Amino acid sequence: MTRLSPSAAPHGEPAAPAASQKPENRRHRRAPLPLAVRYLAANGEEGEGRLTNVSAGGARIAGASAAAVGDVLILYVEKLGRFDACVVRREEDGFAVRFSHKAARAKRLCDTLTFLVNSAGDGIEKRGARRFPQDEPARMVLPDGSIIDCRILDISTTGASVGVKPRPGVGTHLRVGRMQARVVRHHEDGIGVVFAQAEPEGSACSEAERTG
Numbered sequence: 001m002t003r004l005s006p007s008a009a010p011h012g013e014p015a016a017p018a019a020s021q022k023p024e025n026r027r028h029r030r031a032p033l034p035l036a037v038r039y040l041a042a043n044g045e046e047g048e049g050r051l052t053n054v055s056a057g058g059a060r061i062a063g064a065s066a067a068a069v070g071d072v073l074i075l076y077v078e079k080l081g082r083f084d085a086c087v088v089r090r091e092e093d094g095f096a097v098r099f100s101h102k103a104a105r106a107k108r109l110c111d112t113l114t115f116l117v118n119s120a121g122d123g124i125e126k127r128g129a130r131r132f133p134q135d136e137p138a139r140m141v142l143p144d145g146s147i148i149d150c151r152i153l154d155i156s157t158t159g160a161s162v163g164v165k166p167r168p169g170v171g172t173h174l175r176v177g178r179m180q181a182r183v184v185r186h187h188e189d190g191i192g193v194v195f196a197q198a199e200p201e202g203s204a205c206s207e208a209e210r211t212g
Helices: 018-027 103-118 205-211
Strands: 036-041 046-054 058-062 072-077 081-091 094-099 132-141 147-155 159-163 173-176 179-187 190-195
Touching: 036 058, 058 072, 058 081, 081 179, 103 179, 132 159, 147 190, 159 179
Parallel strands: none
Antiparallel strands: 036 046, 036 072, 046 058, 058 094, 072 081, 081 094, 132 147, 132 173, 147 159, 159 190, 173 179, 179 190
């Protein structure tokens, strides 16, 4: 099973010059995850693109409009959530960023990336399942029987994004409303779950949970 390194640049570390980014690629193993990205720059400029690869320390974004080295961005990445980042390199078809988060967030990101990479063949959800925005209140029942309030942020026939704090651990089996589900990822506002009937047998995520 592929296991990604959780190390990350220290919080608040200034952006390194473009020439020094190759060592960063060696330090943090990058995962090829083509996820959609939206970003907001400090000057109010908005843009969108797609990840070509991502690690616990940073990412490369293609198809985005111009961003200068040193620009501070807020990124919203599909399946991963919100990140503060700094542009460290310009490229012909996009740019590279370094994340500005602490070690604990880098570790959580590493766990999520490990899961996504190892379940890429089977998928944590059926790719064709259309998601519908909700933002509706709901109740979550944890394995010990305790009930907590949460919000359904979006939902499909196979899973949902749930706003909840604190976040149950990846792999936790629980109930959201009337649906049995399992936590498959963490994001900035809560968790992503896949519904019990949507889980493929022998999914790689089982191994990720055992070894993660």
